[in-house]
Amino acid sequence: MTNALEIDGLRKQYGDVEALKGVSLTVPEGAFFGLLGPNGAGKTTFINVLVGLVRASGGDAYVFGNHVEDDYREARDRIGLAPQEFNVDRFFPIHEVLEHKAGYHGVPEDVAAERAERALKRVGIWDKRDTRFDWLSGGMKRRFMLARALVTDPDLLILDEPTAGVDVQLRRDLWELVTELNDDGTTVLLTTHYIEEAERLCDEVAILDSGEVVTVASPEELMDRGNDRIVVTLREAADAVPEAVADDDRIERVELDGDRLVAVARQGGLVAPDLVRALDREGFEIVDLEIRRTSLEEVFVDMTRQGEAVGDGESTDSAPSASAEPVAADASTDGGADDPNPEGER
Amino acid sequence: MNRVDLTGFLTLAKREVLRFVRRPRNTFAPPFITNVLYFSVFGVVLGERVGTVADVPYILFILPGLVVLGAVSNAFENASFSIFHGRWNEYIHEVLTSPLSYAGMVWAYVLSSALRGLLVGGLIAGVGWGIVSALYRPVPVEHPLYLIAFMLVITLLFASLGVVGGLLAEDFDDLTVMNQFILRPLVFFGAVFYSLGDLPPALRQVSLANPMVYMVNGVRYGFLGFAEVDPRLSLAVLAGMTVAAVLLDVWLFERGYGLTD
Incomplete structure (x- = not known):
């Protein structure tokens, strides 16, 4: 069976800052894999390399056997991404945004419309289909991000902090939905700093700190180390x-x-x-x-603050560094508040 | 182009066209009003005093140049704005994370922007035709194939340059600078409002370095049937520049310039 992800010595350098310092990972097909790490650990950089938004400085990354740069089209076609930032086309009602996204992935127009309907119903915002993204509530926006990731029917679903800032009910709804998808065979890569989320959902987690993998283990194994x-x-x-x-x-x-x-x-x-x-x-x-x-959270804090791997002989170099995330990621807007021209006046 | 690429390309092109078609107040009304003013002030009021240029009424002489001005600035603006706005709000990631090829992305942006340029060019020609026909005589189209060829090439060229502008811009002011301080001066000194023959020899030679001269000249040849520069040479040079600009766009997309970290 081909692995969903095979990452070998992945590096990313931004000037003097090394955001990824030779990350190596394997995620089996069908797994629910968590990527834990404090802010600035390199989680988003890692994901962006997979989807082509960041160019690696070294190493290799394969998605279902497809190199993310050499076979970028095949690799990207297998991925559905729900990023942390709201990067949604604001010119069109949300059902059209989904139809466009499916179309970019080669889904014919009539099928794209069906898929958009199914995705919006699945996340519970079908009645908002004619609304533009900016007019959705915060929780609906988060639901929409998941719908957009699902509309291309991905084999690998990447969720970058999917429950950041959402209420308890929505968090549970999203957990339930993602678990269903994983049960149906979709590989899930989840980044989070809600440790409870990883503990509940993931078969295996990797702890990333300052651009390095500290350890990879199941949540139970990690807790045994505490x-x-x-x-x-x-x-x-x-x-x-x-x-x-x-x-x-x-x-x-x-x-x-x-x-x-x-x-x-x-x-x-x-x-x-x-x-x-x-x-x-x-x-x-x-x-x-x-x-x-011991809780996974205590183990996580131990590993990422003390700079020591517990039990597996690997080690990190230091306490969490200053943000190693790309500057551009911080420039993104959330809801268009910083956009001087949100209506497209040209 | 395989099925995935064709569907992806058509979807992105449709998205781009719908973006400007659904906002006529922002995309078609401004050039309409501006050109009614141009034709009224330059063509009618000043034209009365100027009389004829190259044996045609002044208002008819400036019509091809105004069509070029509207067409190229809208083609440029559409591509540069759409790409920059997508970068600014990061929704261009919807396209970049898709399996669509880089060439497919570029062609979708370029063709849809060129279409806007052609539509605006047609709108301005319609306005000019209405005013000129009412005042003098119907506007001639002496060489329709040349006219079509020049309009296609210049809108494609400026749509391709607009892609570069959208990738280079760091903020919205940069887009304004490109349009107001580079594009418009080139057009205004591109023999839109005067004949090259009216210039002193030294200035005439300088003007020949301005690519706009060849565009205005070519479109004028299509409408009025006379040219101050060989239209075949102009068309060949502009077509070569268009191919180079499209290749540059694809190269920049492949490199991820302004798009990836």
């Missing part, structure tokens, strides 16, 4: 940390807080039974036990 907290409540407070607990190499740290003993360890679920037995042997009566699992 430190869980085992909180044991004792009948009577201990005077000192019990010897058996202090001697356990798997426990990184132990704290006593009144009648509570808190042990910090990786894979707390495996350590806790031994800890309970050891305390019992030493005569402590346990009245409560709680294992607080």
